[in-house]
Amino acid sequence: MSDDALRYFFNPSSVAILGASRQIRKFGHTIFKNFVRSGYQGKVYPINPKAKDILGQKAYPSLADVPGPVDLAVIALPAAIVVKAFSDCIDKGVKAVVVISGGFKEAGPEGAQREAELTRLAQESGVRLIGPNCIGVFDPRSQVDTLFLPSYRLKRPTPGDIAFITQSGAFGSAVLDWAAAKNVGISKFISFGNMADVSESELLEFLVKDPQTKCIVAYLEGVRDGLYFLDVARRVTAQKPLVILKGGTTSAGQMATLSHTGSLAGDPALISGIFSQLGIIQAHNVEGLFDAARALAYQPLPKGPRLAIVTNAGGFGVLASDHAEKSGIPLVKLSSETKAALKLVVPPNSSLSNPVDLTGSANEEDYGKVLNIIAQDPCVDMLLVMVLVQTSSIESDVVDVLTEVNEIYSDIPLLACTVGGEYTEATLCMLEDNQIPSFPSPARAITAVRAIWDYAYYRQSLAPKPRRRRKRKCD
Numbered sequence: 001m002s003d004d005a006l007r008y009f010f011n012p013s014s015v016a017i018l019g020a021s022r023q024i025r026k027f028g029h030t031i032f033k034n035f036v037r038s039g040y041q042g043k044v045y046p047i048n049p050k051a052k053d054i055l056g057q058k059a060y061p062s063l064a065d066v067p068g069p070v071d072l073a074v075i076a077l078p079a080a081i082v083v084k085a086f087s088d089c090i091d092k093g094v095k096a097v098v099v100i101s102g103g104f105k106e107a108g109p110e111g112a113q114r115e116a117e118l119t120r121l122a123q124e125s126g127v128r129l130i131g132p133n134c135i136g137v138f139d140p141r142s143q144v145d146t147l148f149l150p151s152y153r154l155k156r157p158t159p160g161d162i163a164f165i166t167q168s169g170a171f172g173s174a175v176l177d178w179a180a181a182k183n184v185g186i187s188k189f190i191s192f193g194n195m196a197d198v199s200e201s202e203l204l205e206f207l208v209k210d211p212q213t214k215c216i217v218a219y220l221e222g223v224r225d226g227l228y229f230l231d232v233a234r235r236v237t238a239q240k241p242l243v244i245l246k247g248g249t250t251s252a253g254q255m256a257t258l259s260h261t262g263s264l265a266g267d268p269a270l271i272s273g274i275f276s277q278l279g280i281i282q283a284h285n286v287e288g289l290f291d292a293a294r295a296l297a298y299q300p301l302p303k304g305p306r307l308a309i310v311t312n313a314g315g316f317g318v319l320a321s322d323h324a325e326k327s328g329i330p331l332v333k334l335s336s337e338t339k340a341a342l343k344l345v346v347p348p349n350s351s352l353s354n355p356v357d358l359t360g361s362a363n364e365e366d367y368g369k370v371l372n373i374i375a376q377d378p379c380v381d382m383l384l385v386m387v388l389v390q391t392s393s394i395e396s397d398v399v400d401v402l403t404e405v406n407e408i409y410s411d412i413p414l415l416a417c418t419v420g421g422e423y424t425e426a427t428l429c430m431l432e433d434n435q436i437p438s439f440p441s442p443a444r445a446i447t448a449v450r451a452i453w454d455y456a457y458y459r460q461s462l463a464p465k466p467r468r469r470r471k472r473k474c475d
Contacts, residue, residue: 005128006198006206008096010139010188012071013042016063016094018085019076020046022054027100027148028076029054034145041143043068063088071095074136074146079103082132083117090125098146099131104194106133115196122197134193135169138176140186141212149173160185161214161297162290163207165192165200167221168247175219175286183429184290187212199224201232208236215297216240217289221247230278237279238462241296241455245283246271279458281451291444292451294437299413301456304381306332306474307449308374309355311386312362312394316419316442317355320384323446329453331355333475338377345369360391364398368405375409379474382453383409384445386417389427399427403434413452417445 015035019028028048035044036055046054049061060066063073063085073094075085082101089097104115115132122129130136136146140159147154157179164179166172169191176189187210190203200223207213216236223229236242246268275282281296283289307329311317324331331354334342339352347366351357356374358366367385374380383405387398406414416431416438418424424440431438439445 006096006202008071009098009128009130009137009190010144011142012096012144014045014068014070014072015040015042015144016045016047016060016066016070016073016092017076018047018063018073018088019100020048020051020054020059022048022051026076030148030150031074031076031100031146034147034151035143038143038145038151040145042071045070063092063094066092069093072144073097074100075131076100076148079107079111079114079132083114083121086118086121086127086129090121090127094127096128097130098134098136099129099193099196100134100136100146100148101131102133104132104196106194115194118196129197130190131193132196133169134191135173136191138186138189147173147176155180157189158183158185159212160187161212162186162293163188163190163210163213163216164218165190165203165207165216166219167192167195167200168219169193171219171247175290178286179290182290183432184294187214195224199228201225201229204232204236204242208239214240215243215293217243217245217283217293219245219247219289230274233278233280237455237458241281241293242279243281243283243289243292243296243451244275245286245289246275279455279462281455287444288447291437291439291448294432295413295415295448295452296455298435298437299415299452300411301459302381302413302453303411303456304474305453305457306330306379306381307384308332308334308377308380308382309384309386310358310367310370310374311355311388312358312360312367312391313386313388314351314355314357314359316386316388316417317357320386320417320442320446321355323443324449327446327450329446329449332377332379332381334374335377335379338373341373342370345373355386360388361393362391363393364395364401367398368401371402371405372408375405375412380412382449383412383414384417384449385414386442386445387427388420389418389424390420396427396430399430399434402431402436406434406436413449415439415445415448417442 017032020032021029045066046059051059073089105112172191428438
């Protein structure tokens, strides 16, 4: 598969909506409205034999009546007429098609027959097809948006570095809404549904070459071709992080996937083992999926697993230490030279062990001085900064301080954690804006630390390098 084969899904010069409607509750109306009002710069053609115009734009009775070429077609029609609509796309010379409609192999034998015919037509014509039974594609840069959920109900994320593919449209839409609320940007979103043509593996092949994508995350219930997937995943993880949340990890979940997308799920223990061998980071919930992705997309890979924790709240430092030990992440033993330097700048009654507890009297300047010292300790591989922002001594300038440290010591991963309510959420968002992955609990922060080290360790195993020279032996 060439890159050109899939690029029309994300950057078409023209789009036709088959099933565009004047009725605001119809999926075709919402999809057409997305293209008209989102800022998409290409030509958009609504196809509806019963309408002369939709949203003030001329409608066409059929695809054949469209005066110009069409790169991308979106089909939002009853399942019974989708095959005919896809044939019309082939005749028109459309390059790529998204079939939103359900009622295919997930719906029983008759639907499976329809889907088989779609697959045959796609393979014979070379017209690429995403779906059916999906919500399609969203690209925040080109503003291609085939989601049939209104933007006032489901917010769209801003441009970012994380690509997200999902077998479940409903799950994907919920995660998109969550990502927008948490200020997590994405490069591309693809809901691929039943995989009548384009598979999860082909999407991975495309995204690993995409310069806008630094990390790929996926929700999968099953794969179409296991051997092909293994080959592609191995090539992907050699270049970019891949984080997967696997659905159907219980007997009940495996049965549910049959009626959802008509996909078969594999043995959970076997899948976990394979993921580990391939360097795939396995997430266990939505938060873990994007916690790992943000750490991997925003920060460099660490050279080792040793973690230093700096906090102004001793209890959170203790909790982070507990989670680190349970996760197999060692806390670095700071050198006597580092401790001596710290002693000159920390507030009274601070603890110089790791975690370094600056106490509640610490301000943002204290954080800056301490982090500059600790980051220069040759045994520190990763930094976790925990800030209780509710204290009167901490100002919002702490975000600028952490950003500066992040830029100066750009070879050391820096992650942040702050726990609280509305004011804390605002701080988390500001940190995210500055490419510092931030977490609302010690447990989630350490899970991200573990993910970034697991992937770093895998990459090191592919191309062993001499250990970096250290000024002293690290415990």
